[in-house]
Amino acid sequence: MRRTLAAPVAASLAASLVLAGCSAIPGSVTSVDEAEFTNELAIPPLAPSRMVDGTRVFSLVAQEGTTEFRPGVETRTWGYDGSYLGPTLRAERGERVAVEVTNNLDQPTSVHWHGMHLPAAMDGGPHQEFGPGDTWRPTWEIDQPAATLWYHPHPHGTTEEHVYRGLAGMFLLDDDASRAATLPDTYGVDDIPVVVQDKVLDQNGQLDLTDDGGEPGILGNVVMTNGTVGAYQDVTTERVRLRLLNGSTARTYQLGFEDRQMDLVATDGGLLEAPLRLDDIRLAPGERADVVVTMEPGETTRLHSAEPDLGSVAAPFAMGANDAFDVLELRAADELAPSPEPAWEESQHDRADEVREADATETRRFELDENSINGKKMDMGRIDEVAEVGSTEVWEVRSTVQIPHTFHVHDVQFRVLSIDGEPPPPELAGPKDTVYLESGRDYRLLMRFEDYTDPDMPYMYHCHMLKHEDGGMMGQFVVAEPGQEAGAPGGYGPDGHQGDH
Incomplete structure (x- = not known):
């Protein structure tokens, strides 16, 4: 069956075309200003x-x-x-x-x-x-x-x-x-937090939060790292660990280096089984990746965001898919302290932490459309799912529309079992709590609910495009004892109003 664009998506596309002019589809209407990398990170x-x-x-x-x-x-x-x-x-x-x-x-x-x-x-x-x-x-x-x-x-x-x-x-x-582990571990020296965000600044230099109706939300022309525009970091060791966080509200990045590869050592929830050599990695809002970069004395390189692969979206030029720009400059000293190859052994907790598909006793299905999950918008007084403590489940998640969506689950780290029935790419094989959903594809996520039960107080699952989250693309689940039913969360009644807030 042929799917037509839903009204909100069509309106967004039409608005973008008006902004661009009707004569031609542009390369991008969400481009990022080129920065001079003169400010210390x-x-x-x-x-x-x-x-x-x-x-x-x-x-x-x-x-x-x-x-x-x-x-x-x-x-x-x-x-x-x-x-x-x-x-x-x-x-x-x-x-x-x-x-x-x-x-x-x-x-x-x-x-x-x-x-x-x-x-x-x-x-x-x-x-x-x-x-x-x-x-x-x-x-x-x-x-x-x-x-x-x-x-x-x-x-x-x-x-x-x-x-x-x-x-x-x-x-x-x-x-x-x-x-x-033999990983760079001196915070602020060779173990660097890198919070990547984008903003729109108005003519007075103030943050502009205007919602122009575009999808998936505000896509700013000013990109900053740790709040620094045009940031550079001095490097004094042969290898440096970058803890990458997409802290944006809507923009997805494709982060890497144009002149070298990097070692992915950890995803959202922890270390991989072994380092993974990559050219770049896609990070949607909320996702993290720890990468190790090797430097030579005296050289300079830049963390770069290439055009991100957003999958099948309705208007790539209006959703950031055609945007490429530099994010952070690394400047190596003339002499660098030696750093070993990244390596680590198993944790003593690994066996207990392991989650096995064979143990799954429940499969749930979640479909994300323009502004809701499974046809429902967020209701503070409604529990959508009840998970049994100690249970392992598979959540099947799908975006049915051609706009960027992500899926974030509170409390747990999950494993991406498959995408459209095939093993996920190796960069998605580690523990995750947030995953980008390419439109029309089926993601199977494996998770276990442990330790904490509370039939009255829910956790959330939602899209981490924050405009979508605020607009109602969120549901609630509780973890309960076997046979225990959900209550009314946080004093909210069935009508979604809180009694004595």
């Missing part, structure tokens, strides 16, 4: 912590400020413990952590620990919003492999604005395998 500091009764306690403050993206222009931004982005939190598997987050904004917010396995009440989704002047203190035990995770707001209906204004940061986890 800002490295988010490691967040201090204190030990209180065996718990590692971090403190964060969400606040307003100004940031100089362009010389001499103060842009109004938000950040944690500063004007833009936030410090990097770091903890070890087996540690109990707590994070005291104070909201100094003039509106409610939340903080979601993206990629973290933790109780639903600590997850920081839309049910854990807290108001101006309030402090939220989630606490949980770290029980998952070493990984590059991140944190960001997740308030109901306004996530895009909060992230776009600057609220985000990394959360690094360590374990026995990562501690013993």
Whole structure:
């Protein structure tokens, strides 16, 4: 059966054609300005912590400020413990952590620990919003492999604005395998956080959040790394580890180097079985990849975003598919300290962490259309799925429309079993919590629900194109004991209204 473009997609395409002019389809209407790489890369500091009764306690403050993206222009931004982005939190598997987050904004917010396995009440989704002047203190035990995770707001209906204004940061986890690995591991020296984002700045240099109806959301002409436009990083070792995070709200990147390959060592949820040599890797919003790059003394190279493969989309030129640009310059010193080849052994937890398809007892199907999942838009008072604690499931996910979508599941790391019945490409073989969905293709995801049960407090699954998330492309699931039914989440009744909020 021939599928026609749905109204929202058709409207977006029509708007893009008007912007471009009717005489011809352009190369791109979402292109990125060329930058001069003259600004030293800002490295988010490691967040201090204190030990209180065996718990590692971090403190964060969400606040307003100004940031100089362009010389001499103060842009109004938000950040944690500063004007833009936030410090990097770091903890070890087996540690109990707590994070005291104070909201100094003039509106409610939340903080979601993206990629973290933790109780639903600590997850920081839309049910854990807290108001101006309030402090939220989630606490949980770290029980998952070493990984590059991140944190960001997740308030109901306004996530895009909060992230776009600057609220985000990394959360690094360590374990026995990562501690013993021969990987660059000196934070800020040869182990570099790289948060890639794009913005639109208006004529006064302020963040422009105007929704022009385009898909999949705001695609900015200014690309920055860790909040630095035209960033360079001095390299003093033969190899450098880049912890890549797509922190954008809508743009997908195809990151690599035009003059060399790189070693992919980890995906969203942790280390691969072995390093994987790649030219580049596609990262949609929310996805992460740890790569190791080899440098020669005195040379310069640039992290580059090639034209991303968005699959079958309706208007590639209007969705970022034709955009290519440099992201970060690496400048090697004339003498470089030696670095070994990346390598690591199995963790003592690997066997217990392993998830097997043969153990799956439930298969669920999810279809993403223009603005809903399985024909339903987000309802805070509705539980869409109930998973049994300890169970292994296969989630079959498909995007039915020709616009970019992703799929993110809270609480778990999943494995991509297949795409259209075929094994996934090797860069998708590692643990994941977010995956880009090429239109019309079937993705089978394997996951296990462990440890935490709460029939009244849900986790989320949703598209991580944040305009789509805010517009209702999100569902809720709870993890329950066998035979236990879902309750009314967070005091919300069947009509989606909260009784005493």
